[in-house]
Amino acid sequence: MKVDTNDIIQELRRVGLRATPQRCTILQAIKQLNNHPTADEILEYIHKKQPNVAVGTVYNTLDTLVSSGLLKRVKTDSGSMRYDGILHHHHHLYCSRCGKIMDYNDADLDELLNDFFSKKGIQNFSIQGIRLDFHGHCTSKQQTEKS
Amino acid sequence: MKVDTNDIIQELRRVGLRATPQRCTILQAIKQLNNHPTADEILEYIHKKQPNVAVGTVYNTLDTLVSSGLLKRVKTDSGSMRYDGILHHHHHLYCSRCGKIMDYNDADLDELLNDFFSKKGIQNFSIQGIRLDFHGHCTSKQQTEKS
DNA sequence: CTCACTGCAAAGGTTTTGCAGTGGG
DNA sequence: CCCACTGCAAAACCTTTGCAGTGAG
Numbered sequence: 001m002k003v004d005t006n007d008i009i010q011e012l013r014r015v016g017l018r019a020t021p022q023r024c025t026i027l028q029a030i031k032q033l034n035n036h037p038t039a040d041e042i043l044e045y046i047h048k049k050q051p052n053v054a055v056g057t058v059y060n061t062l063d064t065l066v067s068s069g070l071l072k073r074v075k076t077d078s079g080s081m082r083y084d085g086i087l088h089h090h091h092h093l094y095c096s097r098c099g100k101i102m103d104y105n106d107a108d109l110d111e112l113l114n115d116f117f118s119k120k121g122i123q124n125f126s127i128q129g130i131r132l133d134f135h136g137h138c139t140s141k142q143q144t145e146k147s
Numbered sequence: 148m149k150v151d152t153n154d155i156i157q158e159l160r161r162v163g164l165r166a167t168p169q170r171c172t173i174l175q176a177i178k179q180l181n182n183h184p185t186a187d188e189i190l191e192y193i194h195k196k197q198p199n200v201a202v203g204t205v206y207n208t209l210d211t212l213v214s215s216g217l218l219k220r221v222k223t224d225s226g227s228m229r230y231d232g233i234l235h236h237h238h239h240l241y242c243s244r245c246g247k248i249m250d251y252n253d254a255d256l257d258e259l260l261n262d263f264f265s266k267k268g269i270q271n272f273s274i275q276g277i278r279l280d281f282h283g284h285c286t287s288k289q290q291t292e293k294s
Numbered sequence: 295c296t297c298a299c300t301g302c303a304a305a306g307g308t309t310t311t312g313c314a315g316t317g318g319g
Numbered sequence: 320c321c322c323a324c325t326g327c328a329a330a331a332c333c334t335t336t337g338c339a340g341t342g343a344g
Contacts, residue, residue: 018343054301059334077220080333093272104269116259122251124287125240133278140271165318201326206309227308
């Protein structure tokens with residue numbers, strides 16, 4: 001995914017953050033990787049271009065970006081946190097074979113769920129958002145055969 | 148939730164595990180707590196009755212129980228892992244105010260989703276299970292918890 | 295120029311591991 | 320009895336924090 005540095009700078013300023021080189025690099029990295037990376041994967045990716053970015057800075061920056069709404073955390077059941085640079089509403093496909101987390105968009109599905117819960121609701125709970133986790137495995141290309 | 152120790156022992160044996168006192172206590176604790184506890188919360192709860200259970204044992208046992216299918220991990224976007232002793236299919240309500248994770252069962256919803264995806268499917272992905280995360284907050288004054 | 299931000303390293307929290315000893319089957 | 324399991328403590332992660340120095344606005 002091609003991401004323009006100027007867009008990144010604008011995005012940072014829009015939420016009232018200083019556009020430091022580190023923040024630009026980190027935000028750009030997540031958008032380019034586009035793969036729900038861990039802090040460590042981000043660090044590794046960044047170090048190829050800018051070896052002088054500190055670990056603490058990456059974590060601090062990620063927290064800042066999440067607080068400012070420029071990033072989202074992705075829920076996992078493994079040890080370390082993952083980050084998502086795609087802000088619009090979407091769901092996730094968790095592949096049990098390759099471990100990847102892929103994005104899934106479906107307006108029909110969202111409409112179906114909205115209809116369902118606007119009628120029914122949930123007792124003692126006010127719904128603000130619904131996210132679906134699909135568990136399974138990818139079937140593209142080399143993995144077409146069954147186990 | 149009342150949980151019979153003999154049932155726990157049977158459950159452990161059924162999957163081919165030795166029914167050690169530690170494993171019984173840990174599995175029973177999770178089922179009694181019924182609150183998606185962290186390893187630390189489990190340890191604290193257990194220590195009231197059996198102070199001689201080691202931290203390492205709790206983690207090892209939790210891993211073992213998950214591998215054997217007697218427990219599930221719960222996805223979170225916070226630092227530490229949570230565990231679920233309820234094995235049948237269900238969804239989770241994440242309360243942004245009290246931080247609790249509650250269970251949600253809905254056969255109509257599951258049927259709706261099954262219908263939707265059995266017709267449609269997802270390109271390049273074989274669905275094995277769908278879990279919904281509801282984000283929002285609880286609206287009950289006091290909860291008559293029961294499941 | 296100034297203060298929010300960074301680098302660095304140490305500390306903090308959670309989970310894993312190594313090993314000698316124990317008890318469940 | 321024997322070996323899978325435990326206790327204990329150290330180590331390995333992952334993330335946060337403190338502080339002096341720096342550069343974005």
